[in-house]
Amino acid sequence: MVSSNTTAGYAAGRGDAPVPKYSTGIAKVVNSALYRHTLGAAVESRIGRIILLAGVPLVWLIMLHVGPIYQMLKISLMSHYPVLPGVESHFTLDNYAIFFKESLYFTPLIKSFIFATAATAVTLVVVYPVAYYVAKVVKPEGRSKALLLLLVPFWAGELIRTFSVIMLLANRGAVNVLLREIGLIDRPIPMLYTSFSLGFGLVYLICLYMLLPLYSAIEKIPGQYLDAAADLGAGPFTRFRRIILPLSKDGIVSGCSLVFLTCIGVFATPMLLGGPNTVLFPETISGFFHGASDKWPVGAAFALIMLVTALITAGIFMRLVGGKKRSAF
Amino acid sequence: MRNMFADAPRTSLTAIYWAFLLYLLLPLTLMMAMSFKDANFVAFPIGDWTLDWYAKVMQDKQFLEACLYSVMIAAASTLAATTLGTWIAMLIVAEGIKGQVIIFALACLPAVVPGMISAISLRIFISTIDMPTGTAAIILGHTVHAVPFVVVMALTRLRSMPGNLVDAARDLGADSIVAFFRVTLPYLGPALVGGMIFCVLLSIDDFVRTFFLGGYRPTLPMLIFAKVQGGMSPEINAMATLVLVVTAAVGLYAEYMTRRARTR
Amino acid sequence: MQPVVQFDNVTKSYGKHVAVENLNLSIEAGKFVTLLGPSGCGKSTSLRMLGGFETPNSGRILLGGKDVTRVPPNKRNVNIVFQDYALFPHMSIAKNIAFGLELKGFDNQHIHRRVSELLELVQLQDYAKRLPSELSGGQRQRVALMRALAPDPEVLLLDEPLSALDAKLRQQMQIELKSIQEKTGKTFMFVTHDQEEALTMSDTIVVMNKGRIEQMGDPNTLYGRPGSVFVANFIGETNLLRSTVVGTEGDQAALNWNGVTIKAAQGGLTPKAGDHLYVVLRPEAIHCSAAEPESGNRIKGKIRQRVFKGNHTSLSVEVGDGTMLNALVHPADVSQLNGEEIWVGWKPETTTVIPDRHAHN
Numbered sequence: 001m002v003s004s005n006t007t008a009g010y011a012a013g014r015g016d017a018p019v020p021k022y023s024t025g026i027a028k029v030v031n032s033a034l035y036r037h038t039l040g041a042a043v044e045s046r047i048g049r050i051i052l053l054a055g056v057p058l059v060w061l062i063m064l065h066v067g068p069i070y071q072m073l074k075i076s077l078m079s080h081y082p083v084l085p086g087v088e089s090h091f092t093l094d095n096y097a098i099f100f101k102e103s104l105y106f107t108p109l110i111k112s113f114i115f116a117t118a119a120t121a122v123t124l125v126v127v128y129p130v131a132y133y134v135a136k137v138v139k140p141e142g143r144s145k146a147l148l149l150l151l152v153p154f155w156a157g158e159l160i161r162t163f164s165v166i167m168l169l170a171n172r173g174a175v176n177v178l179l180r181e182i183g184l185i186d187r188p189i190p191m192l193y194t195s196f197s198l199g200f201g202l203v204y205l206i207c208l209y210m211l212l213p214l215y216s217a218i219e220k221i222p223g224q225y226l227d228a229a230a231d232l233g234a235g236p237f238t239r240f241r242r243i244i245l246p247l248s249k250d251g252i253v254s255g256c257s258l259v260f261l262t263c264i265g266v267f268a269t270p271m272l273l274g275g276p277n278t279v280l281f282p283e284t285i286s287g288f289f290h291g292a293s294d295k296w297p298v299g300a301a302f303a304l305i306m307l308v309t310a311l312i313t314a315g316i317f318m319r320l321v322g323g324k325k326r327s328a329f
Numbered sequence: 330m331r332n333m334f335a336d337a338p339r340t341s342l343t344a345i346y347w348a349f350l351l352y353l354l355l356p357l358t359l360m361m362a363m364s365f366k367d368a369n370f371v372a373f374p375i376g377d378w379t380l381d382w383y384a385k386v387m388q389d390k391q392f393l394e395a396c397l398y399s400v401m402i403a404a405a406s407t408l409a410a411t412t413l414g415t416w417i418a419m420l421i422v423a424e425g426i427k428g429q430v431i432i433f434a435l436a437c438l439p440a441v442v443p444g445m446i447s448a449i450s451l452r453i454f455i456s457t458i459d460m461p462t463g464t465a466a467i468i469l470g471h472t473v474h475a476v477p478f479v480v481v482m483a484l485t486r487l488r489s490m491p492g493n494l495v496d497a498a499r500d501l502g503a504d505s506i507v508a509f510f511r512v513t514l515p516y517l518g519p520a521l522v523g524g525m526i527f528c529v530l531l532s533i534d535d536f537v538r539t540f541f542l543g544g545y546r547p548t549l550p551m552l553i554f555a556k557v558q559g560g561m562s563p564e565i566n567a568m569a570t571l572v573l574v575v576t577a578a579v580g581l582y583a584e585y586m587t588r589r590a591r592t593r
Numbered sequence: 594m595q596p597v598v599q600f601d602n603v604t605k606s607y608g609k610h611v612a613v614e615n616l617n618l619s620i621e622a623g624k625f626v627t628l629l630g631p632s633g634c635g636k637s638t639s640l641r642m643l644g645g646f647e648t649p650n651s652g653r654i655l656l657g658g659k660d661v662t663r664v665p666p667n668k669r670n671v672n673i674v675f676q677d678y679a680l681f682p683h684m685s686i687a688k689n690i691a692f693g694l695e696l697k698g699f700d701n702q703h704i705h706r707r708v709s710e711l712l713e714l715v716q717l718q719d720y721a722k723r724l725p726s727e728l729s730g731g732q733r734q735r736v737a738l739m740r741a742l743a744p745d746p747e748v749l750l751l752d753e754p755l756s757a758l759d760a761k762l763r764q765q766m767q768i769e770l771k772s773i774q775e776k777t778g779k780t781f782m783f784v785t786h787d788q789e790e791a792l793t794m795s796d797t798i799v800v801m802n803k804g805r806i807e808q809m810g811d812p813n814t815l816y817g818r819p820g821s822v823f824v825a826n827f828i829g830e831t832n833l834l835r836s837t838v839v840g841t842e843g844d845q846a847a848l849n850w851n852g853v854t855i856k857a858a859q860g861g862l863t864p865k866a867g868d869h870l871y872v873v874l875r876p877e878a879i880h881c882s883a884a885e886p887e888s889g890n891r892i893k894g895k896i897r898q899r900v901f902k903g904n905h906t907s908l909s910v911e912v913g914d915g916t917m918l919n920a921l922v923h924p925a926d927v928s929q930l931n932g933e934e935i936w937v938g939w940k941p942e943t944t945t946v947i948p949d950r951h952a953h954n
Contacts, residue, residue: 019705020721022691027698030507043504044665052506054426057417061435064473068450069442071457082456130349133342146346148584153353155580157534159550160569163557164356167363167566174359204356236338265443267537268550272557282445282537289452289541296453303449310443496646497679499666501693501744511692515683 069307076301095301105284109306112281113313115195115270116263119202120256123210126203131214131251132244136223147215154208162269165201166192193275201273206262210255217251218244253321257314264310281306357573364566382567392552392568399549402464402539403532406471410528411521413472414479419509421480422487433480440477447474448541455542463544470538475528482527486520487513519586526583530576595658597622597780598643598748603652605638612638614804616652620748620782620797625774627783627791630801631827636784639801640750643782644673657747667696672741673750677757678733680725686736687712687721693744711739714773731762738770742777751783755790767793788828792816800824818861818945825873825947832879832918834872835949838864845941848872851913855890856941862948869949878943879920881908883929886938894918894937896930910937 029035042048075081076096080089099105134146153161168174169191176188191197221244229239270280285306288299367377386392417436421429439447451470452462460466494516498508514521536550543551549572556565596619603616613635620626628636641647643654645666654662661669672693680689687708694704712718715735725733734754741749751770755763771794774781785791791798792812800807800815800823808820819825825833836848836855845856846864850872857872864870885891894910897917906927908920918937922930 019701020687021701022688022704022708023695023701024511026507026511027695030504030696031698039506040504043506049505050426053423054420057413057420057432060413060476061417061432064454064469065435065438065476068447068454068473069438071454072446072450075453075457126349129342129345133346137339137342144588148581149350150353151580151584152577153357155530155577156357156573157530157550157576159534159536159553159557160360160573161357163553163565163569164360166557166561167359168356170561174355204353207353261441261443265445265447265537267445267448267540268554272554285445285449286541289449299449300453303446307442307446311441491677491679493675493677493679494681496666497673497675497681497740498692499646500644500671500673501740502667502696503692504665504667507696512681515681518683 072300072303075297076304078297081296081300092297095297096305098298099302099305105302108279108281108284109309111278112264112306113309115199115202115278115280116260116310119199119206119263120260122199122203123207123259124252124256127207127210127255128214131211132218135215135218136221136226136244143219150211151208158205158266159268161205162201162272165197165204165273169197169200192273193278195274195278198270198274198278201269202263202266205266205269206259209258209262213255213258214248214251217248217254221247249321253318256321257318260314260317261310264306360566361570361573364563364570366563366566369562382563383571385564386567386571389564389568391547395547395549395552398546399533402467402471402548403529405468406475406532407525407528409468409472410475410479411525414476414524415483415514415517415521417476418480418483418487419513421484433484436480437477439473444537448538451538452541461544462542464546466542467539467548470542471532471535474535474538475531478527478531479521479524482520482524483517486517490516523583523587526579526586530580530583533572533576596620596655597657598782599653599655600639600643601653601655603639603642603649603654605635605642605647605649611804613642613649616804616806618799618806618809620780622780623778624796625771625781625783625794626797626799627785627795628799628801629785629788629791629827630807631786634801635804636786636801637752640673640752640782640784643748644671644750645669670744670747671750672744672746673752674734674737674741674754676753678725678737678754680733680737680740682725685722685724686717686728689725689736690740690743693740697744707743711743714776715739715769730758731766734758734766735769738773742773742779746779748780748782751781753785754783755785756787763790764793770794792828798828800827802827819873819947822871822947822949825871830876830919832874832876833947834874834916836870836872838866838868838870840866846870846946848946850892851916853892853913855892857890857944857946858942859946862946864946870946871949873945873947874918874939875943876907876919876921878939879918880938881910881920881922881926881930882936882938883932885936889938889940890944891936891938892918894935895933896935899927910935912937 030040039052042052077091077093078089079092079094080087083089099109130150134143134150138146156164166173170176171188171190171192173192175191176185179185180188225243225247226239229243234242265282267282267286270278270283274280281302285299285302288295288302364382365378365380367379367381414436417432420426421433421436423429442450448470451466451473455462455466455469460469490513494512495508498512499505503511533549536554539548539551540554547555553565553569553572556562556568598618598620600616600618603613604611605613616635616639618639628639630636638647642649643656645661645664645668649662652662653660656669656671681692684692690708690711691704694707699707708721709718712721715738717732717735717739720728720732725736728736737754738751755766755770758766767790770781770783774794783791783794792815795812797809798812798815799809802823808815808824815824815828819828819831822833825831834850834855836850839847839849839854841847841859841864842856844859846859846862848855848857848870855872857870862870880886885893892912894912896908897911898909900907900909905921905923908922908930910918910920912918920937
């Protein structure tokens with residue numbers, strides 16, 4: 001058991017082989033009176049086991065996964081919040097009505113949807129060939145490396161990635177300077193603080209959420225299917241359209257849903273990359289919680305409007321493309 | 330003989346991959362390069378190079394405090410999220426419990442709700458329970474955000490676990506609690522380490538929840554956000570570069586850990 | 594003598610499916626007992642109930658005279674060797690074996706002594722520090738066995754532990770298991786669907802079918818005198834001849850099979866003329882010859898198929914109304930059976946009879 005020379009020599013000197021440590025001390029804990037009368041007793045009964053297993057998780061899930069959404073719903077139906085002394089709050093739907101009355105509020109939501117949809121579509125088209133390349137063209141032993149390279153920017157985080165886009169697109173950023181150096185332009189093209197920079201930034205921010213689901217879906221397609229199709233006379237395009245695309249549908253559905261839902265909830269990027277014409281809905285909502293026009297019930301109502309429309313959109317998309325009901329995972 | 334057309338899709342896919350990688354890395358590379366610029370405005374070309382900005386950042390008390398604060402929040406929320414996520418995953422795989430699909434859906438809810446709405450709802454929630462904005466609120470928010478990811482990672486690992494390992498432990502005299510700590514938890518180990526590192530990155534990166542739940546003490550993303558809005562300077566680039574290098578190193582380590590777990 | 598394990602009218606059902614029905618079974622200490630039966634016969638459920646992983650719907654299970662029906666697995670003194678071993682992948686071999694000892698509260702010195710002793714018993718001393726993934730299938734099997742033996746259980750339960758091994762290793766392990774059982778003197782309760790395994794190792798075989806015990810006995814009895822058609826078919830290869838009793842002569846019965854009179858040992862039955870019985874005729878009891886045998890039972894037949902099996906040849910012989918008999922012939926005798934037409938003969942004392950439960954008389 002102990003075979004190295006040093007320990008054997010040591011043991012010989014002592015005349016007794018050193019005993020490996022088996023005890024982790026758990027027996028002491030389990031056999032202590034305190035344990036036996038509390039946890040030990042609880043775990044022996046069915047009810048005790050269920051409480052130990054389900055108590056904390058259920059309280060957490062109901063309190064903190066459902067609670068915030070529920071409170072948001074509750075407050076969105078109140079006329080006043082936070083309730084001040086002397087002011088009575090009553091049930092109202094006005095907070096929702098405001099949204100439909102004012103185009104000032106309506107337009108940002110539409111814009112949010114347009115940006116999120118466009119970014120999702122562009123990301124899908126751009127990332128699909130990349131995911132396909134890594135999953136099917138790269139040899140199996142090289143795949144994790146090829147994937148790892150793509151993951152590096154993912155570790156930079158939302159804010160740093162957004163910030164780095166400014167380096168590229170600013171008036172004295174890399175693109176403008178390069179174009180001027182080679183004499184294509186005299187004056188910098190204003191790219192930052194426009195719809196373009198915002199779209200570019202969004203795609204840059206979220207493309208990896210698309211990559212991973214697509215990659216894992218495409219990777220699962222057995223290579224023999226493609227060989228069989230080729231053997232039956234299908235060219236590259238037919239193979240893609242008739243085999244790879246339908247079989248990677250799951251990845252497309254979950255990737256698109258994930259990207260869309262992330263995109264629509266992005267807060268910092270539009271504020272840093274967008275301009276006055278690209279006020280998106282999160283910024284609108286934020287206004288009700290910060291600053292002078294502090295109206296929480298309206299903000300809560302708007303957040304709910306956004307949540308419901310976003311989930312419905314994602315749900316419709318899943319139904320249309322996926323055909324089956326699925327979660328975003 | 331291979332013909333040219335058969336290889337065309339392959340070649341163009343390779344080109345697309347490298348172009349995409351270039352697209353991913355270029356902005357970050359430019360950002361890092363700019364941190365060495367020997368001038369106090371952000372513009373290309375870089376011209377003279379310097380390390381002064383790093384020296385300045387390293388002496389910036391505000392930055393160092395924000396780092397510490399972010400790490401503290403990340404550690405606390407990771408610990409909480411890992412515990413809760415594992416616990417929920419154990420409930421989901423438990424036998425003889427009904428409604429596991431609903432529990433799973435509830436567990437995943439915060440990952441499906443867009444970030445902005447999650448932040449707003451948490452802001453409202455802490456106000457309804459009279460919790461002040463600040464450190465505790467941020468930790469709570471980050472924990473809610475991270476739990477679904479831990480649940481999914483722990484579930485994947487738990488489902489690959491031979492069912493009779495726990496039976497064997499029980500057979501040899503362990504009660505359910507001992508069996509969990511001596512057998513299930515060590516089995517989950519590698520997946521949980523990967524999950525924990527992911528939680529840390531999630532917390533350190535998070536801006537929107539921190540923005541709504543935080544007090545006056547800035548975390549790293551809040552500090553960078555404030556500085557960017559306040560005007561460009563290579564100092565921000567130096568800060569961002571430092572953060573990027575550290576988080577990327579942590580991320581690489583997580584990747585290494587999860588890969589090792591898979592091959593075991 | 595007090596039985597070490599006693600199932601007392603135990604029934605276990607899952608919804609409408611009855612897995613074990615009114616099981617009554619007593620097991621003597623120090624025996625190697627095998628529960629044998631096809632999948633779904635209730636043998637594993639019985640084992641899991643004894644281990645504490647399932648609770649019976651009704652009835653009692655006694656262990657060493659004490660009622661353990663509702664005692665959880667960690668509180669009862671039996672240990673299981675699982676089908677795929679269930680070794681803890683993150684613990685070394687030694688720690689796996691030490692697990693149960695530690696939870697019993699033994700001190701480190703005692704645990705160490707016991708672990709070393711057990712590792713020595715299966716010659717795995719040099720592997721103490723290895724992880725289970727670094728061991729071969731047979732070695733894992735031994736470790737699982739030692740881990741279950743370590744806490745000194747009253748009964749050791751083995752749930753098809755050999756099914757993951759290849760044929761050669763399985764045979765080797767059968768012998769080793771039996772010798773370990775003899776060395777330790779423990780009661781082994783072994784579950785398998787493999788009749789050969791059961792015959793090789795067991796002191797007692799309990800044949801189960803559809804949640805009930807079909808027959809219980811030592812291997813010789815079960816093979817030589819099966820009590821039912823199911824047992825006859827399940828244990829070894831059998832030819833069954835459905836016959837009608839004509840009369841009895843001493844301890845033998847005279848029967849009519851398709852117009853041929855054959856004799857068979859009564860096997861403890863008291864047949865009356867007119868009863869329908871099955872004659873159990875093992876393939877190796879048959880003697881094939883070109884000429885008509887002078888004594889014993891004999892039927893004329895035609896060879897339909899010869900299959901060479903190395904140490905013997907298996908013949909399919911068509912007799913009477915088209916029934917196929919399976920016979921084993923020694924290679925030296927095959928050369929004499931050139932023609933298609935042969936005689937099938939056997940001695941009456943090598944056969945036994947089984948009542949035909951479906952017959953109405």
